[in-house]
Amino acid sequence: SQQGEEDPQALSIQEGENATMNCSYKTSINNLQWYRQNSGRGLVHLILIRSNEREKHSGRLRVTLDTSKKSSSLLITASRAADTASYFCATGGGFQKLVFGTGTRLLVSP
Amino acid sequence: EPEVTQTPSHQVTQMGQEVILRCVPISNHLYFYWYRQILGQKVEFLVSFYNNEISEKSEIFDDQFSVERPDGSNFTLKIRSTKLEDSAMYFCASNSFRQGFTSGNTIYFGEGSWLTVV
Numbered sequence: 092s093q094q095g096e097e098d099p100q101a102l103s104i105q106e107g108e109n110a111t112m113n114c115s116y117k118t119s120i121n122n123l124q125w126y127r128q129n130s131g132r133g134l135v136h137l138i139l140i141r142s143n144e145r146e147k148h149s150g151r152l153r154v155t156l157d158t159s160k161k162s163s164s165l166l167i168t169a170s171r172a173a174d175t176a177s178y179f180c181a182t183g184g185g186f187q188k189l190v191f192g193t194g195t196r197l198l199v200s201p
Numbered sequence: 202e203p204e205v206t207q208t209p210s211h212q213v214t215q216m217g218q219e220v221i222l223r224c225v226p227i228s229n230h231l232y233f234y235w236y237r238q239i240l241g242q243k244v245e246f247l248v249s250f251y252n253n254e255i256s257e258k259s260e261i262f263d264d265q266f267s268v269e270r271p272d273g274s275n276f277t278l279k280i281r282s283t284k285l286e287d288s289a290m291y292f293c294a295s296n297s298f299r300q301g302f303t304s305g306n307t308i309y310f311g312e313g314s315w316l317t318v319v
Contacts, residue, residue: 122306133312134244134292141306179244184306185298186232188257191244 096192097180103198110167112195114180115160122184123156123163128177128194137165139184170199203227205311207293213317214283222278222314224293233276234294234308235268237261244292250276283318290315 097114104110116123125137140147140156140163147154153166167174177196181189206225214220226233235247248258250268267279276295280287290313298306 124307126310131290131315134294134310136307136309139307181244184308185296186249186251186256188234188246188249188259189236189244189294189308190246193243 097178097195099195100193101196101198103200104170106170106172106199106201108170108199110170110174110197110199112165112178112197114163114165114192116163116180116182116192117161118182120158120182121187122182124181124184124189125152125154125163125165126179126181126191128179130176134179137178167197170197172199172201175199203309205293205295205309207291207311207314209314210312211315211317213319216285216318217282220280220283220287220316222280222291222293222316224276224278224311225274226276226293226295227297227309228274230295230297230309232256232296232298232308233268233270235278236292236294236310237289238292238313239289247278247291280316283316285318288316288318 122141124139126134138149138154140154151168156163177194179191179194181191183189208223233250236244238244246259248262249256265281269277292310292313294308294310296308
């Protein structure tokens with residue numbers, strides 16, 4: 092089954108720095124999604140990238156997808172303390188279930 | 202922006218009791234889902250629902266679980282006899298996927314219902 096695995100598991104940076112999180116998966120996909128979760132809160136959809144796309148931007152977010160390596164990365168530029176959260180990649184979507192990775196816990200210190 | 206709403210936000214229940222978690226999906230969406238997240242663990246798929254029937258369910262979704270769309274707006278998850286290991290955050294989600302349309306791949310989640318079984 093498809094499965095996203097993120098690395099690093101935890102990332103600690105200073106405000107203003109960039110944060111890069113990686114995700115690997117096992118089987119072919121139609122698209123890959125990134126979600127954010129503040130502690131104890133719901134999952135907020137950040138960005139969806141389709142299998143025929145290589146890069147996508149949304150504000151300070153940049154997502155890349157390399158289907159040959161079955162991997163994706165999420166870059167947050169000029170991070171802020173408010174970006175502190177867990178970030179998950181998920182494969183599937185549409186009518187299919189989402190399969191989530193283990194997540195990266197990002198801590199941005201002021 | 203339309204959103205998925207869930208109630209209750211928190212519930213504490215005695216082991217063996219029945220629990221019903223409620224969700225109002227986004228109004229024009231067709232697919233509905235329940236996921237759960239045990240504290241500190243990854244988000245796990247429980248069940249998907251389309252056209253008034255279950256379209257897929259996971260191994261977690263055993264006979265103790267059931268889902269229902271009792272009216273045109275609500276989508277519920279019932280746990281008949283709760284166990285300690287059912288303690289988790291339960292997320293409802295929905296999307297508007299339609300075959301042949303490129304939009305609607307995004308699955309939107311509610312804020313979740315914290316369930317604590319004691």
